[in-house]
Amino acid sequence: MFSDFCASEGIKHEFSSPITPQQNGVAERKNRTIQESARVMLHAKQLPYHLWTEAMNTACYIHNRVTIRKYSSCTLYELYKGKKPIVSYFHVFGSKCYILADREQRRKLDPKSDEGIFLGYSTNSRAYRVYNSKTKVLMESINVVIDDAPYSKLPDVATDVAPSIPQGPVELEGGEPQDGDTDDEACEVIQPTPSKGPSTRIQKNHPQELIIGQLDRGVTTRSREVICNSCFVSKIEPKNVKEALQDEYWINAMQEELTQFERNEVWDLVPRPDGINIIGTKWIYRNKSDEKCTVTRNKARLVAQGYTQIEGVDFDETFAPVARLESIRLILGLACVLKFKLFQIDVKSAFLNGYLHEEVYVEQPKGFTDPNHPNHVYKLKKALYGLK
Numbered sequence: 001m002f003s004d005f006c007a008s009e010g011i012k013h014e015f016s017s018p019i020t021p022q023q024n025g026v027a028e029r030k031n032r033t034i035q036e037s038a039r040v041m042l043h044a045k046q047l048p049y050h051l052w053t054e055a056m057n058t059a060c061y062i063h064n065r066v067t068i069r070k071y072s073s074c075t076l077y078e079l080y081k082g083k084k085p086i087v088s089y090f091h092v093f094g095s096k097c098y099i100l101a102d103r104e105q106r107r108k109l110d111p112k113s114d115e116g117i118f119l120g121y122s123t124n125s126r127a128y129r130v131y132n133s134k135t136k137v138l139m140e141s142i143n144v145v146i147d148d149a150p151y152s153k154l155p156d157v158a159t160d161v162a163p164s165i166p167q168g169p170v171e172l173e174g175g176e177p178q179d180g181d182t183d184d185e186a187c188e189v190i191q192p193t194p195s196k197g198p199s200t201r202i203q204k205n206h207p208q209e210l211i212i213g214q215l216d217r218g219v220t221t222r223s224r225e226v227i228c229n230s231c232f233v234s235k236i237e238p239k240n241v242k243e244a245l246q247d248e249y250w251i252n253a254m255q256e257e258l259t260q261f262e263r264n265e266v267w268d269l270v271p272r273p274d275g276i277n278i279i280g281t282k283w284i285y286r287n288k289s290d291e292k293c294t295v296t297r298n299k300a301r302l303v304a305q306g307y308t309q310i311e312g313v314d315f316d317e318t319f320a321p322v323a324r325l326e327s328i329r330l331i332l333g334l335a336c337v338l339k340f341k342l343f344q345i346d347v348k349s350a351f352l353n354g355y356l357h358e359e360v361y362v363e364q365p366k367g368f369t370d371p372n373h374p375n376h377v378y379k380l381k382k383a384l385y386g387l388k
Helices: 002-009 021-044 049-063 076-081 224-230 248-263 325-338
Strands: 096-100 113-121 128-132 137-141 144-147 267-270 281-289 295-304 377-380
Touching: 021 049, 049 113, 049 128, 096 128, 096 137, 113 144, 128 144, 248 281, 248 295
Parallel strands: none
Antiparallel strands: 096 113, 096 144, 113 128, 128 137, 267 377, 281 295
């Protein structure tokens, strides 16, 4: 099938020489990385080797959703899908789990769950792959409670695993990997590292005329800027205000946003009026990245829940001051013909400079309620993100 596809598309399929993995170094190195991860996962939980296929699948699943290089937050999943992966459902491979027992085969006083072992994630549905210790089968199920405790005792695993299908009995292909499938790395013997004793540092005096550069400045490497910046930003985007208030970096980001509101005189705190629609507010959290997908800034934006506005009461017309692509291309063309210099600038909080002519009230932002006036609301003087 693949040969027919290549022939129909005019693709020339080239092969590497036999027993020469160095000709396919990228794929072979990735295979080694996944195999090393699977080996550690099996030995960490002392699982039998016949579960090596499950460990390899789970290792590959995880590697596709973790960062691909140092000081980068970009993943293979994000490069392929265009969105960040969700990893909140990840669990420790080989952990003890409890699977909801089949109701049809369960009597009234029987336990509602069976003990098992968590083995990974389904590629066809939103389910977990687990080994049921009672029925001796591999199965996929969403009704699973996983215990990630590091020292939880695992149930015994039978040497012969019964075939299974999703929500029922998929047969494990093969047993242990053959000798030809393993790399030379598996034969290496790691020698214990001797403990280092106390050492003596020898100080040397260097004449000033031999020192290159300024004496009052230290040595700076290229990567130190990235390292220092990573110390003041968070790589995890909170899902709600409760999570954000537990991270000082996101608290600073929210405080910076409210500081811009004060500088632009966006609103005034007033008593809650009667018979007026009060619009809610919501925090939006995003990590700003550079061209290398490195997180450089934590951005918190306060937006109004414009979907609660009533047409004819809170607004009459809607308008979005956004330049059309045709206008931008026309300006670029004129600049090329007339040899003009173009400058691109970013006006910070530019949306907050538009004045409002209607009376619009919004709730106080969550996490930053005035303790002296908790029931007061803000009367907007200028535009706010999310308004219609």
